[in-house]
Amino acid sequence: MLKAARPKTAAGKRALKKREPQLIEGAKPAVFMKGTNTSQLVTSVFRDLYALKRPDAVLLSKRNEVRPFEDPHSLEFFSQKNDAALFVLASHSKKRPHNLVFARMFDYQLLDMVEIGVERGVPMEMFKGTKSAVGHRPLILFSGDCWDASDELRTFKSILLDMYRGTQSMDGVDLAGLEHVIAVTAVSTEKVHLRTYTIQLKKSGTKLPRVELTEMGPSCDWVVRRCRPANADAWKAATKIPKELKVKSVKNIERNAMGDQVGRIHMEKQNFDKMQTRKMKGLKRGPNEDEEDEGAAEDDIPAFAKRARLEQESD
Amino acid sequence: MDVTPQLDALKLKYKSVQVDKLIPVDFDLGNLVAFDTNALDTAALKQSPDNYLQQLARDGTQLLLNQIFALPTESTPDGVFAALPAGTSVLPRAKPIPKDKPMTRWEKFAKIKGINKTKNTRKVYDESVDGYKPRWGYGGANSTEDDWIKEVPDNADPMEDQYAKASEEKTARIAKNKTQQLRNAQEAAHAAKGVNPREARKAEVRKRILESKGATASMGRFDKQLKNEDAVKVKRTKRKFESNTRDAGVEKEGVMNVVKKVLKVEDGKVLNMTTAVKHVHQQGGERVVDMDERKKKKQKGRSKK
Numbered sequence: 302m303l304k305a306a307r308p309k310t311a312a313g314k315r316a317l318k319k320r321e322p323q324l325i326e327g328a329k330p331a332v333f334m335k336g337t338n339t340s341q342l343v344t345s346v347f348r349d350l351y352a353l354k355r356p357d358a359v360l361l362s363k364r365n366e367v368r369p370f371e372d373p374h375s376l377e378f379f380s381q382k383n384d385a386a387l388f389v390l391a392s393h394s395k396k397r398p399h400n401l402v403f404a405r406m407f408d409y410q411l412l413d414m415v416e417i418g419v420e421r422g423v424p425m426e427m428f429k430g431t432k433s434a435v436g437h438r439p440l441i442l443f444s445g446d447c448w449d450a451s452d453e454l455r456t457f458k459s460i461l462l463d464m465y466r467g468t469q470s471m472d473g474v475d476l477a478g479l480e481h482v483i484a485v486t487a488v489s490t491e492k493v494h495l496r497t498y499t500i501q502l503k504k505s506g507t508k509l510p511r512v513e514l515t516e517m518g519p520s521c522d523w524v525v526r527r528c529r530p531a532n533a534d535a536w537k538a539a540t541k542i543p544k545e546l547k548v549k550s551v552k553n554i555e556r557n558a559m560g561d562q563v564g565r566i567h568m569e570k571q572n573f574d575k576m577q578t579r580k581m582k583g584l585k586r587g588p589n590e591d592e593e594d595e596g597a598a599e600d601d602i603p604a605f606a607k608r609a610r611l612e613q614e615s616d
Numbered sequence: 617m618d619v620t621p622q623l624d625a626l627k628l629k630y631k632s633v634q635v636d637k638l639i640p641v642d643f644d645l646g647n648l649v650a651f652d653t654n655a656l657d658t659a660a661l662k663q664s665p666d667n668y669l670q671q672l673a674r675d676g677t678q679l680l681l682n683q684i685f686a687l688p689t690e691s692t693p694d695g696v697f698a699a700l701p702a703g704t705s706v707l708p709r710a711k712p713i714p715k716d717k718p719m720t721r722w723e724k725f726a727k728i729k730g731i732n733k734t735k736n737t738r739k740v741y742d743e744s745v746d747g748y749k750p751r752w753g754y755g756g757a758n759s760t761e762d763d764w765i766k767e768v769p770d771n772a773d774p775m776e777d778q779y780a781k782a783s784e785e786k787t788a789r790i791a792k793n794k795t796q797q798l799r800n801a802q803e804a805a806h807a808a809k810g811v812n813p814r815e816a817r818k819a820e821v822r823k824r825i826l827e828s829k830g831a832t833a834s835m836g837r838f839d840k841q842l843k844n845e846d847a848v849k850v851k852r853t854k855r856k857f858e859s860n861t862r863d864a865g866v867e868k869e870g871v872m873n874v875v876k877k878v879l880k881v882e883d884g885k886v887l888n889m890t891t892a893v894k895h896v897h898q899q900g901g902e903r904v905v906d907m908d909e910r911k912k913k914k915q916k917g918r919s920k921k
Contacts, residue, residue, distance in 0.1 A: 321714065322711035322712055322713065322714040323711070323714065324713070324714055326709055326710055326711070329710050386710035386711075405708070406710070407708055407709065407710065407711075407712075408711055408712050412708060438648055439648070440648050440649075440650075440677060440680055440681070441647070441648060441649045441650075442649070442650050442652065442673055442676040442677060442680065443649070443650070443651050443652065444652040444654075444656070444672050444673075444676060445652075445653075445656055446653050446654065446655050446656070448651070448653070459705075459707065462647065462649060462705060462707065463707050463708070466647040466648070466649070466703070466707075467648075469646060469647070469700075469702075469703060472697055473687075473689075473690070473697040473698050473699040473700050474648065474684070474697065474698055474700055475694070475695045475696070475697055476684070476685070476689070476695070476696045476697070476698055477695050477696065478695070479648075479681070479684070482673060482676075482677045482680075484669065484672070484673035484676065484677075486656070486669055486672065488656060488658075488661065494665070494669055496666075496669050496670065496673060498670065498673055498674075498677075500677060500681075502681075503630070503631070504630055505630045505631065505632070505633045506626045506627055506629065506630040507633060508685070509633045509681070509682050509685050509686075510633070510681070510685070511630060511631050511632070511633050511678070512633075512674060512677050512678040512681055513674070514670055514673055514674050514677065516666075516670065520666075531708070536708065538712065539708030539709055540706055540707070540708050540709070541709075541712075541713060543713045543714075
């Protein structure tokens, strides 16, 4: 494990501060790395996945002996080194040809991962036409009825969504910047198709535009292989919502059918005897009040006033 | 005036933006995602997969964009922005939720007292230079270094050096601040471990007293007593003496234990091989005594040269 670094310079301090946990997190940075052996097919798909993830991605040029399903420690090391939360690992072997591992980390520890085999892949450069610009948020489309049928696909869907959803900015999304869509279709619990298209918005005679798509690439057919879903405790810790971001339920304020805001107020019991009414001369106590009332009134007179009155009487 | 035929004609001119799905599509607009859980048409997929997938993607994208374009928008010089709602998909964080910084003693006190922190400007006006100076720090307005005259207070010793006094006071203030910082850091560390800082400090002092008591020859018997020192109980193991008359076997075992310790003899052996080999080597004896494979190879390599 890496030792916790203590900054020696101001620049180092700033760099470490950048890595500190944030209340609202941006896009997850991803590391794309190769295992000891790769095939041309898996490399081309891998490069295109990297191109789609840019600019929140790092492509490592050196090969590394990483086998996350046997030992996740080296992935955790790379996660710490690169401050990465996502990994895509390309490899190729006789047993698992054209292999891609999608892994996700929480707090530099492996959370979950899925292994995918590339059966067919057409890289981006084989498609003519314009490509989407770097940094634009894609639309994502999950089709098929098997996505929630198995642990593998559920994990894979979650990781893919996490990887390509981009930063959730506060100013919303630029409508002119929506220029590509990543469509992932699960045919069965084993087979998944990935297609990427650019979007053309055409006139439709209504306010909403008519959508036409042109294939942009990459286009691949995948088979789902091994999977390591997140364990329940780690998942619970990772999906905890900070108390600052929790939406507080507002009590006693509702909106009625007309859209008016209606509030309910709970009052304590009112004592009308002590109620302050408007002062009027006619309501003042006169000098000739009843004896009983006098006694009661006597109690209300402050001590210093009583003393003053006694002195007056003695004089 | 009825404009329905004109509208219909316009509609025919363009392709529709309506898409019919058996099961309504789920949207997570915060993440720009649509989940279409309708069953796929396997026959069409087998016949021409690329066309079918593109048609499927077009319909899904149309539905998703219909939703996005219906959101409230804001026009800015940079373009038209749609205000997205918060994402609804449950996705894990990359790092844990940041922890609150532990409060310092002053912050705790200020909170109880209701003292609010007021933001001071970084620079203050200085009359002497008719300009602004930093409130503190290098060339700061609070610096006493360049005071060319200092008033001697009425009740002060006239011979006292007021400059030296001021600088001493400053050093003392800095030292005090440093100890307070240290104490805050220590208390924060204890609190992070879940220990009561006050109890931890008590235990530390007790430990120190015990150590100091054992440090003198008299084991602290003639040392000056500290306040409440009696509360710290010193427990020492009592010395035990063996009787003068006892079994010879026990005595032998005791002596052998000492011998073993001194000679570091392994169990059941009289000779310690490693020590013996070392001795032979040091005296320039036989070269090859007990070498492992690697050493042998190394020697071979050398001899070839």
